Amino acid sequence: MLPSADARTAPGETASNTALMRDLAAIVGPENVSSTTAERMVYEADGFTMARRRPAAVVHPASTAEVQAIVRLAASRGIPFVARGAGTGLSGGAMAPPGGIIISLTRMRRILDIDLRNRRLTAEAGVVNLKVTQAVAAHGLHYAPDPSSQSACTLGGNVAENAGGPHTLKYGVTMNHLLGLKMVLPDGELLDIPGETEDNPGYDLPGLITGSEGTLGIVTEVTVRLTPLPQKTWTALAVFETITDATRCVSSIIAAGIIPAALELMDANVIQAVEAAFHFGLPLDAQAVLIIELDGLEAGLDELGARVRGICESHAVRELRIARDEAERTALWMCRKKAVGSLGRLAPSHCTQDCVIPRSALPEVLEKIGLIARDFDLRIANVFHAGDGNLHPIVLYDDRDEEQVRRVLECNAAIVRACVEAGGTITGEHGVGVEKLEFMPLIFSEADLATMDRVRAAFDAQGLCNPGKLLPGGGGCADLVLNKKAAV
Amino acid sequence: MSPDRLFQRLEDLLGKEAVAGPVEAAGLAVGGCSPAVGAVFPASIEEVCAAVRFCSENSLKVVPLGGGTMTERCSAPSGYDIALCTRRLNRVTDYQRENLVYAAEAGVSGARTVELLSPNGQMLALDPPGFLEATLGGIVASRASGPSRAGYGAPRDLVLGVKVVDARGELISAGGKVMKNAAGYDLCRLYTGSLGTLGVIVETVFRLHPAPEASRAFVGMFDSWEDADGAAARMQSAPLAPRAVELLNREAARLYCPDGRADHAVYLLAAFDGTEEQLACQQQTFEGILEETGSRGFAEMEFGWNGERHHSLCNLERTPRDGTLLVLSGLPSDIPVLVSHLEEACALSGCRPLILAGAVTGTVRAVCPGLAGEAREQAAKMILAKVAGVRGVSLRVFAHEPLPNEAVWTTSAPGVEVMRRIKDQLDPQRVFPAGRFPGGI
Numbered sequence: 001m002l003p004s005a006d007a008r009t010a011p012g013e014t015a016s017n018t019a020l021m022r023d024l025a026a027i028v029g030p031e032n033v034s035s036t037t038a039e040r041m042v043y044e045a046d047g048f049t050m051a052r053r054r055p056a057a058v059v060h061p062a063s064t065a066e067v068q069a070i071v072r073l074a075a076s077r078g079i080p081f082v083a084r085g086a087g088t089g090l091s092g093g094a095m096a097p098p099g100g101i102i103i104s105l106t107r108m109r110r111i112l113d114i115d116l117r118n119r120r121l122t123a124e125a126g127v128v129n130l131k132v133t134q135a136v137a138a139h140g141l142h143y144a145p146d147p148s149s150q151s152a153c154t155l156g157g158n159v160a161e162n163a164g165g166p167h168t169l170k171y172g173v174t175m176n177h178l179l180g181l182k183m184v185l186p187d188g189e190l191l192d193i194p195g196e197t198e199d200n201p202g203y204d205l206p207g208l209i210t211g212s213e214g215t216l217g218i219v220t221e222v223t224v225r226l227t228p229l230p231q232k233t234w235t236a237l238a239v240f241e242t243i244t245d246a247t248r249c250v251s252s253i254i255a256a257g258i259i260p261a262a263l264e265l266m267d268a269n270v271i272q273a274v275e276a277a278f279h280f281g282l283p284l285d286a287q288a289v290l291i292i293e294l295d296g297l298e299a300g301l302d303e304l305g306a307r308v309r310g311i312c313e314s315h316a317v318r319e320l321r322i323a324r325d326e327a328e329r330t331a332l333w334m335c336r337k338k339a340v341g342s343l344g345r346l347a348p349s350h351c352t353q354d355c356v357i358p359r360s361a362l363p364e365v366l367e368k369i370g371l372i373a374r375d376f377d378l379r380i381a382n383v384f385h386a387g388d389g390n391l392h393p394i395v396l397y398d399d400r401d402e403e404q405v406r407r408v409l410e411c412n413a414a415i416v417r418a419c420v421e422a423g424g425t426i427t428g429e430h431g432v433g434v435e436k437l438e439f440m441p442l443i444f445s446e447a448d449l450a451t452m453d454r455v456r457a458a459f460d461a462q463g464l465c466n467p468g469k470l471l472p473g474g475g476g477c478a479d480l481v482l483n484k485k486a487a488v
Numbered sequence: 489m490s491p492d493r494l495f496q497r498l499e500d501l502l503g504k505e506a507v508a509g510p511v512e513a514a515g516l517a518v519g520g521c522s523p524a525v526g527a528v529f530p531a532s533i534e535e536v537c538a539a540v541r542f543c544s545e546n547s548l549k550v551v552p553l554g555g556g557t558m559t560e561r562c563s564a565p566s567g568y569d570i571a572l573c574t575r576r577l578n579r580v581t582d583y584q585r586e587n588l589v590y591a592a593e594a595g596v597s598g599a600r601t602v603e604l605l606s607p608n609g610q611m612l613a614l615d616p617p618g619f620l621e622a623t624l625g626g627i628v629a630s631r632a633s634g635p636s637r638a639g640y641g642a643p644r645d646l647v648l649g650v651k652v653v654d655a656r657g658e659l660i661s662a663g664g665k666v667m668k669n670a671a672g673y674d675l676c677r678l679y680t681g682s683l684g685t686l687g688v689i690v691e692t693v694f695r696l697h698p699a700p701e702a703s704r705a706f707v708g709m710f711d712s713w714e715d716a717d718g719a720a721a722r723m724q725s726a727p728l729a730p731r732a733v734e735l736l737n738r739e740a741a742r743l744y745c746p747d748g749r750a751d752h753a754v755y756l757l758a759a760f761d762g763t764e765e766q767l768a769c770q771q772q773t774f775e776g777i778l779e780e781t782g783s784r785g786f787a788e789m790e791f792g793w794n795g796e797r798h799h800s801l802c803n804l805e806r807t808p809r810d811g812t813l814l815v816l817s818g819l820p821s822d823i824p825v826l827v828s829h830l831e832e833a834c835a836l837s838g839c840r841p842l843i844l845a846g847a848v849t850g851t852v853r854a855v856c857p858g859l860a861g862e863a864r865e866q867a868a869k870m871i872l873a874k875v876a877g878v879r880g881v882s883l884r885v886f887a888h889e890p891l892p893n894e895a896v897w898t899t900s901a902p903g904v905e906v907m908r909r910i911k912d913q914l915d916p917q918r919v920f921p922a923g924r925f926p927g928g929i
Contacts, residue, residue, distance in 0.1 A: 117721055117821045118850070140725060162670050173668060175677065176645050180880075185906070193902045196880025198642070198849050199817040201926040202901030203910060204631075207644055207677025211670050231727040255586040257609055257698030297729055299769035300762065356666040360586045388667040389587075428668035436671070443671060447658040452673045454913035459906065470672060 017056065020079070024059045024101075027069045032107070034058035043102050046087040046094040047149075050351065050405075051434050055096035058084075062107045064182055064190065064220040070103055071218065072188035075464060082466040083218040085126060085157030088149040090352055091433025093160065093213045097467045103218060105156050111135055112221070119226040120179060120195060125156025125219050129163075132224065141226040144171035147429070148337065156219050162211030164429040166262040166336070169387035170295070171227060173429065175210040180223035183209060183216070186465040195223025208455070213431050214466045216459040230261070230295035234305040235329040238290040238312045239283055239319040243267055243382075246288035247362035249315035250386045253292070254359055256311060258304065262293040263387030269346065269396075270339050270383045277342035280335050286318065290386065291336050339383040340394065346379065347396035351408055353415050357424035359389040368418045369393050376411040378404075390428040391419065417442065437472045449473075491525045491569075494546060498570075501542055502528055502535055506576070516571040518551045519564040519924050520890030527553075527571040533593070533651065533659060533690045536572065540688060540919065541657025543570055549921040552684040554626025555597060557618030560807050561630055562683055563897065564890035566923035572688055574625050580604060581691060582665065588696040589648065589665050594625025594689050602794055605696065611793055613640035613697045615802045625689040631681030634802040635732035635759065636793075638848035640697065644680050649693035652679050654686070655915040665693050678910070685925045686914050700761035703731070703798075705791035706774050708783040709752035713824040716754040719781040720847035721821070723758065726773050732759040733847040735823065737831075740804055740842035740855075752784055756847070757801070759791045804855065805844055807886050811857040812864050814841070816871065818881040820850040826881070830854045833870040837863035860887065868898055893928045901926035 024033045034040060035057050044052040056079070061067045074081045080100035087094055096102050108124035111131070115121070116139050121132055129150040132143035146165035147153055153163065159181065164173045171177075180195020193206055209216055240246040246265055253260065266274070268287045275282045282289065292312075294304050305322070312320055323329035343350050357365050366382065369391075373380040384392040393415055397404045416426050416439050426432070426439040440449060452471055459465070489497075491510075499507045506529045513527035525548065530536045543550045549568035553559065555575070577593035578600070584590075585608050592601065598619040601612050616622060616632030626632070628650060633642045640646070649663030652675075662675035679689060710716040716735050723733060734757045741750035756778075760770045771788065778786060789797050807813040816826045823845045834841045834856055841854040859867060868885050875881040882899040885891065901907060904927035911929045922928060 115819075117724065118819045119724065120819075162674070164668055168668070172641075172645065175674065176641065191903050191906060194880030196819050197817040197851075197882060199815075199851055199882065200880075200902055201882055201884065201897050201899065202904060202929075203907050204644055204677045204681050205903045205906065207680070208674060210677070211674050228724075251586060254588065259698070297727060297762070297766055297769065300766045303763070303765070354670075356664075356668050358584060358587045358589070358666060360584065385668075390668050423665060425664050425666055425669045425671050427670045428666070429670050431670050432672065440672060443664070445659075445661065447654070448660050448662070448672075448675075451654065451660050451675065451914065455673050455675070455678070455910060458909040458913045 020077070021057060023073055024057060024070065027073065028059055028061050028066055032060040034060070043084065043087070043096065046084070046089040046092060048090050048092040048433060048435055051092040051095055053096050053098065055102040056099055058102045058104055060104045060107050064184065067103060067184045067218055067220050068188045068190060071184050071186065074101060075187055075462060078462070078464065080464045080467050083156065083160070083214045085154030086128070086149070086152045088153040089157060089161060089433065090354065090430040091427070091435040093431050093433035093466070093469050095434060105154065105220070108220060116141070120223055121226055122195065122221065122223045123155055124221055126154050129153050129155060129158055136226055137229065140229050142229050143224060144177055144227045145174045148340065155222050155224070159210050159219050159222060160212065160214045161429065161431045164385070164390070166264050166385060169263055169385065170259050170261045175207055177225045178206050178210055178222060179225055181206055181209065181219050182221035184218045184220055186217055186460040186462060191217065211431065213433060213470045215456060215470050217465060232295065232298040232301050233261070233329060234294040234301050235323040235332055236292045236305070236308070237321040237332050237335070238292060238317050239286045240288045240290070241286065241316060241318055243288040243366055244363045245315045246290050247366055247386065249290065249312055249317070250362060251360050252311050252315065253308060254387065256307065258308060260292055260387060261295040262291065263385070264291040264336050265382065265384055265386040266336065266339055267382040269379060269381035270343070273342040273346050273381065274335055274339050276345050278334070278338055280331065282335065283319070291332055336383070343381055343394060343396060346381070347398060349397050349399040351395045351397070351412065353391065353393045353395070353412055354427050354430035355391050355416055355419035355424055356428035357389045357391060357419050357422045359387070361422040361424070362386060362389065365391070365418060365422050369415055372411060372414045372418065376407045376414070378407055378411050388428065389424070432470045434469060440472050489546065494548065495526050498526070498528060498539070498542065501538055502530060506530060506535065513571055516553055516556070516573065518553060518559045518571065519562045520560065520888060521564050521568065523551070523568055523571040525569040527573055529573045529576045531576040533577070533653070536577070536653045536688055536690050537657045537659055539572060540653050540655070544655060544657055544917065544919045550919055551921065552629065552688040554594065554623035554629070555618070555621045557622040558626060558630040558632055560888045561886050562924040563893040563895065564923060565921040568921045574623055574688070574690070577690055584665070585610065589693065590696050591649070591665060591691065591693040592624055593691050595623050598622050606699065606794065609699045610696045611699045612694050613646065614643060615793070615798065617803050617806045619802060620799070624692045628680050628692050629682065629684050629689050635734050635846065638733055638846060639729065639731035639761070644677055646694050647676050647680050647692060648695050650676050650679050650689055651691035652687035652689050655917065655919040660687065663693065667695065683925055685911060685920050685929055687920070699793065701763045702767055703759065703761045703791045703793060704767050705757050705759040705789050705797070706771055707787040707789070708756040708778040709785035710754045710756065710783055711752065713754050713827050715782050716756045717824045719756050719777055719783065722777045722781060723774070726777060728770050728773055729760070730758050731761045732757070734801070735845040735847055737843040739840050740844055743842060744801060744804060804842060805853045806855070807888060808855060808857045809888055810860065811855070811887070812859040813886040814854040814856060814867070814871070815884040815886070816852045816854070816881065818850050818878065820847055822881070823847065823850065823852060826852045829871050829874040833867040834859065836866060836870065839863070865895070868895070872898055893923055897926040
């Protein structure tokens with residue numbers, strides 16, 4: 001694993017640490033400071049478990065004012081800090097910086113305002129993504145970004161990572177739905193961008209902040225756009241004999257001018273794992289299935305479905321199961337949603353990659369990923385947002401075997417390079433965090449990275465806000481890389 | 489170094505055909521001001537880098553310029569030396585038809601884009617005023633949008649990548665050519681709408697949309713803004729997927745209607761894209777809403793993306809040569825109130841503005857012929873007094889004559905201190921001159 005738990009930073013029971021705990025407790029109350037070893041261990045990693053570092057403390061504020069006070073305290077003492085939502089991030093972005101504290105926002109979970117007329121909702125950063133849709137579904141609305149972790153992940157985390165999900169193919173990612181925000185800057189000042197207008201004068205700060213992985217400040221409140229629920233949905237499961245037929249079918253659907261709401265692909269490894277776990281009736285000998293969802297107005301949707309059927313047939317689809325009602329649709333989606341969880345049946349550990357390639361390059365890149373898996377003698381399962389070209393190759397391994405871990409890391413690097421060579425990028429929705437730092441120079445020049453450094457300096461002159469993430473060369477990443485090498 | 493000598497050096501650097509002196513460049517005004525030394529017309533990204541580097545080294549101030557369709561939509565710069573025109577950066581660099589991705593240099597026009605994409609059944613779903621003459625770089629830099637923003641989004645939603653020459657003359661790449669990108673800071677969003685204050689946009693990459701089978705607009709007529717707004721609100725909860733929902737006052741409708749007749753106070757125009765079957769269903773639903781909300785009349789028209797009716801609606805909101813364009817933004821539900829403030833303020837000087845309001849975006853534009861000088865100041869002051877304390881409302885005042893910063897960006901930009909720090913970091917020498925952007929940036 002990358003940094004081992006004891007290579008990290010735990011200041012121990014020093015006098016200054018005791019003073020820090022006391023001052024944090026004075027802000028949020030002693031019950032909202034986690035300082036024991038056992039409590040802090042829980043926060044060593046986010047969803048990217050290959051890197052771990054134990055925080056000096058975890059503090060749980062309940063308001064923007066408390067976050068400001070904590071940040072001011074940290075800034076005055078030169079203590080680095082990072083915000084954390086539900087900890088579902090997959091690139092280590094919410095791991096504590098060396099000697100740093102974690103500011104957990106899960107107590108900030110109030111929905112503050114629902115404006116149905118103007119289709120806006122304002123909520124604290126710790127509100128769980130799915131709660132937003134649940135709060136407005138009865139009014140025919142929903143919050144469109146729907147990452148796989150939507151029943152756990154928070155809005156603040158979604159902003160930090162510019163979270164996507166299966167339906168972003170048609171509806172866009174978090175950035176497209178964020179209208180306003182409150183963010184505590186790294187000096188404790190409050191940045192307040194109203195979500196009342198779509199035309200705030202000046203630079204597009206919400207656009208810049210979305211996806212900044214908590215390195216520019218701590219978002220404590222967001223105003224998001226609500227989207228009407230579709231009048232009708234057409235969902236189908238298409239079964240293919242080969243993965244190439246499936247990926248060519250994806251390209252043909254897009255090239256035909258059809259933008260489905262979702263277009264998800266699962267390969268044979270995933271089909272077998274899902275079927276073994278849940279018995280959905282998926283064909284075990286199929287090499288790929290596509291979940292194709294069209295939505296929108298009722299008028300014309302069946303005709304569009306017929307066009308999609310024709311395209312599938314032209315790519316040798318073996319079987320096309322069209323959901324006849326909501327229950328069948330839910331069952332089809334359940335296959336997809338249970339996919340990653342079911343992989344535990346195939347191996348004790350798995351590591352999810354996240355790269356984006358041009359859609360037309362899907363057949364060639366997936367073939368290459370198959371060869372990479374063979375070269376490294378590892379099993380890779382593919383379940384991903386095919387319509388966006390957003391790949392999620394999942395490398396299956398045993399994390400107790402250090403030699404396997406080394407191969408996994410090298411295999412991941414080879415996959416990233418293959419995607420970049422195909423005209424793609426190193427991450428589509430999981431972010432850089434600590435996982436992808438070393439790959440940034442593959443797609444950005446020194447001048448590009450220097451510009452990003454300057455942008456960061458405009459927000460965080462002291463370099464205390466989640467250092468060592470997103471940009472290579474920042475404080476803290478060097479020791480991480482060393483730890484990673486030492487660990488393997 | 490004298491201006492003549494500097495000009496000579498630029499000519500040596502870029503070639504005779506790529507430079508114009510101050511007299512020839514006088515027509516290239518930005519924010520009402522012309523360049524002191526001249527204009528350059530680089531033909532490649534490398535030449536843009538060389539030109540900006542030269543200007544940076546010689547303390548010359550540079551203002552980028554595209555098709556010139558939005559140059560009044562900023563305040564007067566604090567003097568500048570060189571207009572850097574992108575019109576010779578005119579190559580389409582990568583059109584991936586099968587991936588719905590379109591990359592082109594900044595000087596490629598809207599018209600050229602339409603010409604290329606239309607035969608392939610695809611489109612760039614942007615329709616700012618003057619789209620056909622506008623350059624792609626200019627559209628991104630000014631984040632210009634039009635009525636179809638309601639259905640397809642603004643430039644921030646459609647830009648996948650940009651290349652920018654920064655204040656040091658270095659080429660910066662942001663984003664890419666793929667649908668999603670979470671690598672590093674999203675500098676595309678920062679550059680989109682930055683009005684050339686952080687760099688010269690030299691290449692843009694867009695996500696495209698399939699062209700619709702058919703497009704049509706339906707119009708309902710109302711006696712008051714409240715009634716029209718009631719219908720627009722009803723549309724929100726109806727099974728409709730409009731591409732544009734615009735409210736027009738009588739003056740705007742008179743100019744827009746082919747026969748010049750407009751007898752009603754407010755016109756609600758809802759445009760739709762789709763199949764004939766989808767359009768027919770939406771027409772039926774829309775007519776039902778009109779009936780329930782007291783509409784006085786109904787009309788329908790063809791509204792194809794490349795059609796005359798569409799372009800003429802988009803072009804209605806151009807800033808008049810002798811007047812002012814007032815842009816007041818707020819919540820969609822505030823439109824009737826915002827319009828009443830605009831009408832009241834304009835009435836003081838006897839001006840009868842053309843008013844267009846985006847019922848989904850909440851942006852109200854008042855085209856005010858003849859509103860100038862003190863009358864313009866008074867009108868702005870009055871509107872500001874009315875909206876004082878209303879969270880999120882902003883007023884922008886545009887004219888072709890030079891206007892001071894606070895006269896254009898009348899409401900302070902939220903986060904302006906952070907914006908200044910970004911400008912300080914990315915352009916510490918103010919190669920791209922101060923004064924044009926909110927907060928004096």
